[in-house]
Amino acid sequence: MDTSEEVHYNERDLAAKSFKAFLLKSSSKTNLNLYDHLAQLLTKVMDESPEDVVETFEDMSQEVKRAGLQNTQSTLRDTTPISTATVLAEQQRALFSRKAGEDPAHEEYLVKTPLPNVPELAFYLEQAGVGLGEEEMHRVFLALKELVDTQPLQRCRFWGKILGSESNYFVAEGEFQEGGGEEDETAEEEARKSEHRVDDLEAVAEHTVNLLQKSADKSMPVVPMEDKGTGANKYTYFVCREPGMPWVRLPSVTPAQIIAARQICKFFTGRLDAPIASSPPFPGNEANYLRAQIARISASTQVSPLGFYQFAEEEGEEDEETPRYSLEENPDFEGIPVSEMAESLSTWVHHVPHILEQGRCVWVDLAEKPEELVEEEEGDEDREDEPDKPEAEVGPPLLTPVSEDAEINKTPSWTAKMSSTLVSQFAIAVLRSNLWPGAYSFAFKKKFENIYVGWGLKFTGEGYNPPAPPPTQQAYPSGPEIMEDLEVGLKEKQGVKSTLEERRAVEEEESEEAEGEEEEEEED
Amino acid sequence: MDSDSLRYSLDLVSGCGLTLSCEQRAALQTSLLILKRNYKFSRVLFWGKILGLRSDYFIAHGITEDEMRNRKTLYSFNCVDWHLLPPVTEAQLAEVSLLKEHFKGDPSYEYEHTETRGLDEGDEAVVEEITVKMTEETRLAATVFNIDREVSVVPRGAFIKTPSGRVQVNRCFEGLSESEARKLSSYLHFSEPQHLKKKTILETADLNPSIDFLDNLSEDTPKGSWSLQFERGSISVLRSLLWLGLTFFHVPMTPQHGYIYMGDGMKNHYLPFML
Numbered sequence: 001m002d003t004s005e006e007v008h009y010n011e012r013d014l015a016a017k018s019f020k021a022f023l024l025k026s027s028s029k030t031n032l033n034l035y036d037h038l039a040q041l042l043t044k045v046m047d048e049s050p051e052d053v054v055e056t057f058e059d060m061s062q063e064v065k066r067a068g069l070q071n072t073q074s075t076l077r078d079t080t081p082i083s084t085a086t087v088l089a090e091q092q093r094a095l096f097s098r099k100a101g102e103d104p105a106h107e108e109y110l111v112k113t114p115l116p117n118v119p120e121l122a123f124y125l126e127q128a129g130v131g132l133g134e135e136e137m138h139r140v141f142l143a144l145k146e147l148v149d150t151q152p153l154q155r156c157r158f159w160g161k162i163l164g165s166e167s168n169y170f171v172a173e174g175e176f177q178e179g180g181g182e183e184d185e186t187a188e189e190e191a192r193k194s195e196h197r198v199d200d201l202e203a204v205a206e207h208t209v210n211l212l213q214k215s216a217d218k219s220m221p222v223v224p225m226e227d228k229g230t231g232a233n234k235y236t237y238f239v240c241r242e243p244g245m246p247w248v249r250l251p252s253v254t255p256a257q258i259i260a261a262r263q264i265c266k267f268f269t270g271r272l273d274a275p276i277a278s279s280p281p282f283p284g285n286e287a288n289y290l291r292a293q294i295a296r297i298s299a300s301t302q303v304s305p306l307g308f309y310q311f312a313e314e315e316g317e318e319d320e321e322t323p324r325y326s327l328e329e330n331p332d333f334e335g336i337p338v339s340e341m342a343e344s345l346s347t348w349v350h351h352v353p354h355i356l357e358q359g360r361c362v363w364v365d366l367a368e369k370p371e372e373l374v375e376e377e378e379g380d381e382d383r384e385d386e387p388d389k390p391e392a393e394v395g396p397p398l399l400t401p402v403s404e405d406a407e408i409n410k411t412p413s414w415t416a417k418m419s420s421t422l423v424s425q426f427a428i429a430v431l432r433s434n435l436w437p438g439a440y441s442f443a444f445k446k447k448f449e450n451i452y453v454g455w456g457l458k459f460t461g462e463g464y465n466p467p468a469p470p471p472t473q474q475a476y477p478s479g480p481e482i483m484e485d486l487e488v489g490l491k492e493k494q495g496v497k498s499t500l501e502e503r504r505a506v507e508e509e510e511s512e513e514a515e516g517e518e519e520e521e522e523e524d
Numbered sequence: 525m526d527s528d529s530l531r532y533s534l535d536l537v538s539g540c541g542l543t544l545s546c547e548q549r550a551a552l553q554t555s556l557l558i559l560k561r562n563y564k565f566s567r568v569l570f571w572g573k574i575l576g577l578r579s580d581y582f583i584a585h586g587i588t589e590d591e592m593r594n595r596k597t598l599y600s601f602n603c604v605d606w607h608l609l610p611p612v613t614e615a616q617l618a619e620v621s622l623l624k625e626h627f628k629g630d631p632s633y634e635y636e637h638t639e640t641r642g643l644d645e646g647d648e649a650v651v652e653e654i655t656v657k658m659t660e661e662t663r664l665a666a667t668v669f670n671i672d673r674e675v676s677v678v679p680r681g682a683f684i685k686t687p688s689g690r691v692q693v694n695r696c697f698e699g700l701s702e703s704e705a706r707k708l709s710s711y712l713h714f715s716e717p718q719h720l721k722k723k724t725i726l727e728t729a730d731l732n733p734s735i736d737f738l739d740n741l742s743e744d745t746p747k748g749s750w751s752l753q754f755e756r757g758s759i760s761v762l763r764s765l766l767w768l769g770l771t772f773f774h775v776p777m778t779p780q781h782g783y784i785y786m787g788d789g790m791k792n793h794y795l796p797f798m799l
Contacts, residue, residue, distance in 0.1 A: 084754060085756075087757070127545045129544060132538055166751070168753070421602070453541025466797055
């Protein structure tokens, strides 16, 4: 009945109200009451949503109580945590300080410095739609200045930026003055020594193996690295993570690394000492892989307007077959109109030598064996089996126009256009590579420049297929000449056994006779 | 990236190497405002640039009421005249992944791609030839849609879902803290969630339904397909390794964020080999 329900309801309501009043009763010691405390505590739980609330509930309760009593004046001061941003800012601050001994009015500044005009570069690149941001380019500029001050460079250039998954690389290209760049010679000498050491070990091994059996597998001779200052190692490269951090010099590149880099496709992580886990295995760590990719990108995408560089005249006879490598700037270069450069690809030419299949720019004939190993040659039979002398590899000569580059999927590997169609008097010509996405070049009257900003990967067209692993090596084929012929062996053993027995029998007889004689002698 | 803050945002994203020239930026500022008025958009976003052999496409998004649904996509060659892209079907989205050539720069160009697939029907192996025919305009629309669906990023808390189901900008978003910005789990995909429905109730207990209605980046496969870096010390930059060219930036402790795609519009199918 309603009344009884109402009565129940009233009773329950009354009980609830009285309990609430109980909760609201202030404590006699402090001025808190349980209702407020519980409300605050549950609000705190709702806001923070901590893990395992039921375990820490009592602690939270204490915290809430303590919070009410907190003294706002604390004698301890918080130390502000140092963020990475401030650390970086400290390092970059050094970029902006003028070093002691530099005088702005000093005449040195009138002399041509190897420092490139990066703000100008940034201005032109921005028109092309490429760039790293104004402030960033300026920081790069100051970092390059620091590089030029510390290293004896004859020429220096901002090569570009390679992106990585954890951090990026800013790359600078430098050409040392003659006699400069001695620091890393020890490392290079070691590299060369290790090559020679390998050859010596090979000689020793072959000598010992000669006694046992002929080795059917001739180990591949190592292609020698190009000398510093020539070919793929003409320039030295320095990298840093952010402008302001110290520049690290990259080691010279070896042909084996270039050949391996052509077969793998990997992202950079940003740490120079990271190992490269790939198939086929890459000889080196990330610093070597980076250097190899830089070499490949430079060889493929560094271009200049036709006529800017010309072949340097050399005295003496020139063999027509050997390609010419020395370039010099053409003082009579007038500049090609921008519209022509934007329309035809034949006005751009490569000025960095192409890297051959071998991994070098200058082909080296490996068939000529050095004298040491000639002694180890095993008979005339092997010489007959050797293949004919391999043909010299020839790549496209220097200063070939870009229009002759191979096409990918029937599309040209370069795209050229003008930076602006509205105002064409002051527009610049921009060339973009489709083969190495991220390589850009621009030209404007007599100025030109190349830059690469990208992931350091080639565009593979149909896709990247990792090469199949090499076939498993064959065990030495078993034939009659090495298998132990059991019958023959048995006979031989029996023959040996019988001769041994005969000999023993003869010896025993002799000893018996000797003993007999002695006995006879004793008896006498 | 919001058209209002374009100048400033481009500077933060330019770590990937591609930016817009001054002329293009000026043109965008004017043309996007006109676009907003003509189509009656509430917000206009500059989505990015797809490089083509002959000319590049500039893409913009127009948003009406709901941030996620009914987005209109427009393209332009010179940042001044904009054309509407047609909506795409699921079949077209699947077909577009078969095309592996560069964009040509001509929207009426027709792609023809034949792929042979071997089907086993009982004892016989039947070779089936599938021909895909598509215009470049459709390919463009499908590519933009795919990129948005797979790699568009927003920080957690930047958008909220009202109880009516509408998604809108969270005006109380003050930015991720420095420590949160370093974790990949603070970033969400800005598209229809795929994994959210498969989560157990235990996992959804921690989530806030108004903020966590999108998929988390840390659940992407393969792991490592995002590169999270702090450029210049304090700006959190996310780059996708699946679609090379997508860059997302966020300045911690501020509500500034945005993403842009500048690249050749081709998916990096070979990502597992490269990691």
